[in-house]
Amino acid sequence: MKALWLLLLAGFAWPAQAALTVLACEPEWAALTEELAGDLARVSSATTAHQDPHRIEARPSLIARTRNADLLVCTGAELEIGWLPLLLRESGNARIQPGRPGYFEATNHVELVEQLENIDRSMGDVHAAGNPHIVTDPRNLLPVAAALAARLAQIDPANADDYAARHEDFAARLRSAIARWEQDAKQLRGVPVLVHHANWSYLARWLGLEVVGDLEPKPGIEPSVAQLGRLLETLREHPARMTLRSAYHAPRASEWLAARAGIPAVELPYTVGGSEQATDLFSLYEDTITRLQAALP
Secondary structure (H helix, E strand, O other): OHHHHHHHHHOOOOOOOOOEEEEEOOHHHHHHHHHHHHHHEEEEEOOOOOOOOOOOOOOHHHHHHHHOOOEEEEOOOOOOOOOHHHHHHHHOOHHHOOOOOOEEEHHHHOOOOOOOOOOOHHHOOOOOOOOOOHHHOHHHHHHHHHHHHHHHHHHOHHHHHHHHHHHHHHHHHHHHHHHHHHHHOHHHOOOEEEEOOOOOHHHHHHHOOEEEEEOOOOOOOOOOHHHHHHHHHHOOOOOOOEEEEEOOOOOHHHHHHHHHHOOOEEEEOOOOOOOOOOOOHHHHHHHHHHHHHHHOO
């Protein structure tokens, strides 16, 4: 009977167990980790595309997930400064504390724009290290992916070859897609736009958009009617072709201004899950370009 049982067991292929538990601070880093790790990691995100990553609540359920993580993948550059320190402290997880292999910041591997030497709170929600919204330019994913694949291999050396192979495949597909997207988006170069928040700087630099104004009077400060009225006046001298906002920003301000200026108010997904079409990193940028192109007359 025992021999028969062993024979039956031998006939079944047991499913592979994920080697790592990974918590990403934002959906884009969860998607990137899944590209690089596949079924070698159980991956979840602390936030969704419809949550402002500057401000979320460190709920007990999120603390529990942080406590069990082998790797924490975040944006950095103080994007999560309002909630991540509390999450790390309450989790008691030594593996993912800053300075340990289990703590990874994407912005450490990218040249940031808009770095400031002297800041104070009167300037609004600004970041001294630079603009942290690197996800809006897919070229930034290339150095981040290389560093993240190396970190996965460091934490899980038994599967290092798998991470390296998946990274090579992802980088090749992304480079090919970037070349195609840049060709498709040529007509966007030089197009003047208004932005709700300064989270489109990398997108603008990549596609050649010209940002002529911000709806927020200061970063993170919701625009008032008076601010929008002043901005409407400036559009007479410096017209824009559209307003841009992310999926996690309320539409009222951009739609108010767009209606009075006679231009489209465009909601972009910003990250994976920000629209029905943006289901992964590749469809994120495809949908972004499609929405921008559709707003042109």
